[in-house]
Amino acid sequence: MKKHITVIGAGIVGIATASYLRRDGHRVTVIDRLPPGQYCSFGNAGILSPGSCVPQALPGVLSKVPGYLMDPLGPLSIRPAHFLKAMPWFLRLLEASRLSRVEKIADALRPLLKQTFEAYAPLVSNANVSDLIRQTGYVVAYSTLEGYQADALAWKLRQDRGVLIQTLHSKEIQDKLPQLKGQFEIGLYLPEQGFVANPERLTQSLAQQFQADGGEILQREVLDIECNDSGPHSLLTDQGRWPVDQLVICAGSHSHIWAKKLGDVLPLEAERGYHVTYSDPHCSLPMPLFLPEQKVFVTPMEMGLRIAGQSEFAGNDAPPNYARADVLRQQMQNIFPGISAVDSTQWMGRRPSMPDSLPVIGPASKMAKVWYAFGHGHVGLCGGAPTGRLLADLIAGRKPNIDVRPFSPSRFS
Secondary structure, eight states: OOOEEEEEOOSHHHHHHHHHHHHTTOEEEEEESSOTTOSHHHHSOOEEOTTOOOOSOOTTHHHHHHHHHHOTTOSEEEOHHHHHHHHHHHHHHHHHTSHHHHHHHHHHHHHHHHTHHHHHHHHHHHTTOGGGEEOOOEEEEESSHHHHHHTHHHHHHHHHTTOOOEEEEHHHHHHHOTTOOSOOOEEEEETTOEEESOHHHHHHHHHHHHHHTTOEEEEOOEEEEEEETTEEEEEEEBTEEEEOSEEEEOOGGGHHHHHHHTTOOOOOEEEEEEEEEESSOSOOOSSOEEETTTTEEEEEETTEEEEEEEEEEOOSSSOOOTHHHHHHHHHHHHHSTTOOOTTOEEEEEEEEEOTTSOOEEEEOSSSTTEEEEEOBGGGHHHHHHHHHHHHHHHHHTOOOSSOOGGGOGGGGO
């Protein structure tokens, strides 16, 4: 039976979900206060990594945190004013870092993300932007063998789940990326991975095609969700009420606010990331580069060369701290000493991150006619199309192609 479905959120997850729902013939409306692709979908690293099945926290993570926080070039920052508020989230993160839990998280993430390229294919083909999806693989480079050995568990988790990984020695790294400067003792090449050449244009193009196919996008701010015993019946927006039949929450780092209104208390944190994009860097890369010791990706894009990373915890509303972007600039200068910073731009976005690194996908546990698709953290772009296809199957009553139980909101009950 065809339904009228309202999607809150016009990021890549929301637009991909809306697109798959529209392909099923539903009447679909997307509502967001900003145009499509203006949150994390605008400024992420652009990585499409079906092998990203490793959770954010692994055994021993607690011992590394002080070093990260004390290092001015380190990847982690926690603002003092937000520390106590974030503490329950960090305790859940620590609990999820146990080895037995890590294995189960990887088991759940791999089937979801493994279908990334397959799930995007019909959407980008329909929107005539298949050129934005590049399955080039990417290079991982370590300055020391010790750094690589410290990440042994992460690479084993990937290999055990079928991710293809090739070891590179120093000269082989240089052969693949001759632009890369500095001494790198060991590296890896992941040939099945890839990237999006312009994440913002991807989201906008899919949104335009969704509208051309009969979908509706409304630029409104949702102020409240009005419910009765049978579920939500309308959204209160800054332009009046919008009647609701079925509701999908894809609202990024604000999703837990609406989930709480709908009866599900979910531990989502706005994990901030930064990027610097160099529009005329005087160098280029044929594929992305991942530097695990710095925890940054460098990605070639239509608009230049982008370095992205950092994990900053400060909540949704605090202003950006662009000193974190300066850290990325310094790292970029170390990697590419001759890079031109003329017309470079900086950005901050908020990843919707769950402490167990698993998104929330599926029906709400307390309210009828409500569906969730959020909390992807570092893999929102990668998981956008797979999540949209999965949720469309669930709403249509089709058997999903993976086990959805690990993504249920009820896991936090």
